Amino acid sequence: MGNSNNSKKSKEEIEEFFNDYVEENEIKLEDEEGLKEYVIGKYNTFNPIKINLDRIKDKEREGYDHLSDLDIFLIGNQYFKREVWNYYDEVEYQKRMNHVSNEGMAELFNVGKSTYHAWLHHDDELKTRNQRGVRFTTHSIVNVLVAQCLEGNVNAIKFALPNLDPENWQHSSSLNMQSTVTKKTNADEKLEDMSEEELVDLFTQITSKLEE
Numbered sequence: 603m604g605n606s607n608n609s610k611k612s613k614e615e616i617e618e619f620f621n622d623y624v625e626e627n628e629i630k631l632e633d634e635e636g637l638k639e640y641v642i643g644k645y646n647t648f649n650p651i652k653i654n655l656d657r658i659k660d661k662e663r664e665g666y667d668h669l670s671d672l673d674i675f676l677i678g679n680q681y682f683k684r685e686v687w688n689y690y691d692e693v694e695y696q697k698r699m700n701h702v703s704n705e706g707m708a709e710l711f712n713v714g715k716s717t718y719h720a721w722l723h724h725d726d727e728l729k730t731r732n733q734r735g736v737r738f739t740t741h742s743i744v745n746v747l748v749a750q751c752l753e754g755n756v757n758a759i760k761f762a763l764p765n766l767d768p769e770n771w772q773h774s775s776s777l778n779m780q781s782t783v784t785k786k787t788n789a790d791e792k793l794e795d796m797s798e799e800e801l802v803d804l805f806t807q808i809t810s811k812l813e814e
C-alpha cells in the first residue's frame with residue numbers, strides 16, 4: 603500500500619486502500635459498502651481513513667461502541683482526543699447541579715459550541731445525558747412553581763398558565779419555554795377578570811390533564 607499516506611490519491615487508490623486495510627486488519631463493519639462509498643467521496647489521503655478504521659476496530663474495547671461506524675468518521679478528532687464518552691456523568695452533573703448551558707459545556711471541553719453540538723448530533727448517549735440534566739433542572743423549577751400555585755399564589759399561577767397551556771393562555775408578556783411569545787391575545791384580560799378561587803381551580807384542572 604506504500605508509505606506516502608499524506609499525498610493526494612485517486613478514488614481508485616482510496617478504494618483499494620480501504621478494502622485492503624479492512625481485510626488485513628479483520629475489521630468488522632456495520633455497512634461496509636455504504637461506509638466505503640462515503641470514504642471514497644470524502645477523502646483523498648489514506649491517513650484519516652486509517653485513523654478512523656482503527657477507531658472502529660477498537661470501539662468496543664475503548665467503550666464508545668454505541669457510536670455507529672459512520673458517526674465515528676463524522677464526529678471529529680476532538681471527540682476522541684477528549685475521550686468524551688468517559689465524561690457522560692460529568693456532563694449530566696454539570697447540567698443538573700450547575701445549570702451549565704451547551705456553550706458552557708463546550709468551554710469545559712475546550713472546544714467550540716458548534717463542535718459540542720456536532721457531538722450531541724452524532725452521540726445519542728451524550729445527547730441523552732445532556733437532555734436528562736436539562737429536564738432535571740426544568741422539573742425542579744416547575745416543581746417550585748407548582749408548589750407556589752397550589753398554595754394559591756396568584757402571581758405564580760398567572761405566570762404558569764401561559765407555559766402549561768400556551769394554546770389557550772399565551773399573552774404578550776409571557777416567556778414560553780420554547781420561545782419568547784409575541785402574539786397578543788386576550789389572555790391578560792381573562793386572567794385579570796378571574797377571582798383567586800377560579801385561578802386555582804383552572805390551574806388544578808390544567809395540571810391534572812398534563813398528568814394523564
